[in-house]
């Protein structure tokens with residue numbers, strides 16, 4: 465593990481460096497608090513710090529405080545051990561208050577130092593695992609299990625953000641609700657596992673024709689939502705047509721045969737005033753029109769400036 469050592473006394477510094485290396489650690493050695501702080505600003509800083517309390521320019525306590533003040537929730541934890549001269553034990557409380565996790569009294573005992581480093585190492589590892597688990601959970605809570613794309617919660621939160629940005633910048637914003645045609649009969653005829661394959665394939669096809677900044681998620685069942693920010697009407701029209709074609713032109717391989725599917729879309733252009741529910745509702749009404757018009761087509765919401773031929 466990488467350990468940052470900050471100690472102004474050359475002899476102690478050399479001893480610490482030699483011991484840590486002997487125990488198999490990588491060391492980053494600094495001569496004072498300022499140097500330590502600078503090193504900690506760089507990419508992938510050490511997460512275990514051994515800081516002398518009394519140092520010129522910046523003492524260990526200040527480094528400690530700065531590390532805690534700058535700590536971000538999404539970053540790994542930094543474990544800090546303070547080295548303090550004998551007799552200053554009464555100051556230990558203020559060391560903990562500054563954010564230190566542990567302290568060692570100088571002159572230190574080699575075995576004690578090793579034991580305390582081990583404890584610190586364990587805490588850093590546990591915190592890292594915890595952070596990873598938290599990130600995994602967050603990812604899961606925003607991802608559709610079957611298709612791996614954004615789930616309803618995630619795509620709606622993206623839509624809300626897109627609307628806020630559009631309001632701020634005046635950029636055009638459109639949304640498409642896409643529904644796989646006659647999906648129920650796929651399930652009834654080929655079974656639910658086949659239905660799942662169709663959903664996955666459909667998601668993959670849509671994804672393959674989107675622009676990098678388009679947003680796409682599973683809205684529910686066999687319904688998907690595509691958000692196209694910052695796009696002029698005609699370009700939006702082209703983008704949605706490309707999706708329709710991509711689905712129409714693909715044959716989906718199933719364990720018991722193959723299947724051609726189509727999808728219908730209802731598109732709305734945000735008018736800058738309506739709520740998210742009203743915006744989605746207009747796209748939904750357009751989707752009904754597309755179904756009524758014979759499916760495998762795109763209908764645009766009436767208040768929408770996009771024209772469709």
Ligand SMILES: [Mg+2]
Nearest residue numbers: 472516518519
């Ligand atoms: Mg010192």
